[in-house]
Amino acid sequence: MQVRVQIVSILVGVILLGTIFQLIRKNRLQEKYALLWILSAVIVLVLSVWRDFLALFASWVGIFYAPSALFLVALFCGMVIALHFSVVVSDLTKQNKTLVQEIALLKEELQRTRGASRKRRPPARKRRP
Amino acid sequence: MKKKPLAVLAVVPAFNESEAIGGVVSELRAVSPPVDVVVVDDGSSDGTARLAETAGARVLRLPINLGIGGAVQTGFRYAARNGYDAVIQVDGDGQHVPSEIPALLEAMSGTGADVVIGSRFLAARGYTTSPARRIGTRVFSLFNSLALGRRITDNTSGFRAYNARAVRFLSENYPQDYPEPESVVLLGRNGFSIREVPVRMREREHGRSSISAFGSVYYMVKVLLAIFVDLFKARIVRQEG
Numbered sequence: 217m218q219v220r221v222q223i224v225s226i227l228v229g230v231i232l233l234g235t236i237f238q239l240i241r242k243n244r245l246q247e248k249y250a251l252l253w254i255l256s257a258v259i260v261l262v263l264s265v266w267r268d269f270l271a272l273f274a275s276w277v278g279i280f281y282a283p284s285a286l287f288l289v290a291l292f293c294g295m296v297i298a299l300h301f302s303v304v305v306s307d308l309t310k311q312n313k314t315l316v317q318e319i320a321l322l323k324e325e326l327q328r329t330r331g332a333s334r335k336r337r338p339p340a341r342k343r344r345p
Numbered sequence: 346m347k348k349k350p351l352a353v354l355a356v357v358p359a360f361n362e363s364e365a366i367g368g369v370v371s372e373l374r375a376v377s378p379p380v381d382v383v384v385v386d387d388g389s390s391d392g393t394a395r396l397a398e399t400a401g402a403r404v405l406r407l408p409i410n411l412g413i414g415g416a417v418q419t420g421f422r423y424a425a426r427n428g429y430d431a432v433i434q435v436d437g438d439g440q441h442v443p444s445e446i447p448a449l450l451e452a453m454s455g456t457g458a459d460v461v462i463g464s465r466f467l468a469a470r471g472y473t474t475s476p477a478r479r480i481g482t483r484v485f486s487l488f489n490s491l492a493l494g495r496r497i498t499d500n501t502s503g504f505r506a507y508n509a510r511a512v513r514f515l516s517e518n519y520p521q522d523y524p525e526p527e528s529v530v531l532l533g534r535n536g537f538s539i540r541e542v543p544v545r546m547r548e549r550e551h552g553r554s555s556i557s558a559f560g561s562v563y564y565m566v567k568v569l570l571a572i573f574v575d576l577f578k579a580r581i582v583r584q585e586g
Binding site: 312313316317319320321323324328 | 385403404405406407408409411415418419422423426521
């Protein structure tokens with residue numbers, strides 16, 4: 217039974233790591249955002265391969281069924297990644313807001329200066345064929 | 346010696362206010378001494394921007410809806426860049442009475458305050474709200490008074506005057522979603538002096554409040570959380586003087 221859990225978790229870790237590398241290779245994932253994913257995949261892999269350490273860790277934190285400790289660690293990794301994304305999204309929202317405001321200010325300025333120059337010299341532009 | 350007249354900008358945030366905006370702008374243009382009027386169109390789909398322009402306002406068109414906080418802040422940025430001495434914030438729905446603007450400006454120059462809030466509750470002047478709203482304003486008044494150590498009666502009022510120093514500060518730091526109560530705490534804690542003057546306000550004639558019945562609980566929780574978090578933030582500007 218234990219062995220089957222181990223095989224499954226190793227498979228999951230390997231597939232995750234492979235997917236991450238593939239995404240980086242195809243420029244779909246920036247290294248900056250891949251770091252936490254790689255770290256998580258490596259932790260899951262190490263804990264699945266090195267069973268004695270997993271058992272030791274489980275007994276430290278008081279979990280009787282060692283694979284449960286693996287799930288707990290994976291869950292924790294997921295939470296850290298989700299939190300990291302919330303921070304990133306907050307930053308993006310802020311930057312987005314500034315850009316939108318800047319566009320509105322520039323549009324108004326453009327409209328104003330265009331209006332002024334049109335008044336100064338009426339046939340400003342000739343149509344080209 | 347005669348004092349140079351202040352360059353005052355009225356900032357009017359508007360989201361789908363086509364029924365009211367024209368009247369608001371022409372009323373603002375009739376204020377004496379005159380103020381410049383800029384309408385911040387927060388991505389309206391009903392021609393608010395065009396109507397404001399026809400009525401004689403300058404218009405800042407946000408390509409994406411940012412919410413009231415982001416819209417007002419755009420006006421602050423505009424004022425800071427174009428060297429205005431003061432900003433009057435006026436809602437686009439016609440609730441605020443532009444003829445009260447000189448009273449706000451006089452209170453600002455008379456007391457030397459950085460911020461003057463037009464308060465509906467400082468004196469009984471015929472403004473009534475629903476019981477739920479009243480509880481809400483009480484709660485904000487209580488929290489903000491605790492946070493600042495002094496009483497502010499109308500924290501949700503969007504009818505305010507800011508001097509150039511406050512405008513510069515707010516153009517960089519303004520809360521996003523429901524900014525009024527939070528900005529009071531933000532300004533107070535960063536050393537800006539705040540005064541209130543009693544003003545009349547009209548019942549809303551067109552459209553609905555930006556805050557629905559369902560949204561009001563979220564509104565309260567979100568704003569109180571933001572205020573609570575603000576208390577733990579470092580001061581952004583050092584007190585001058």
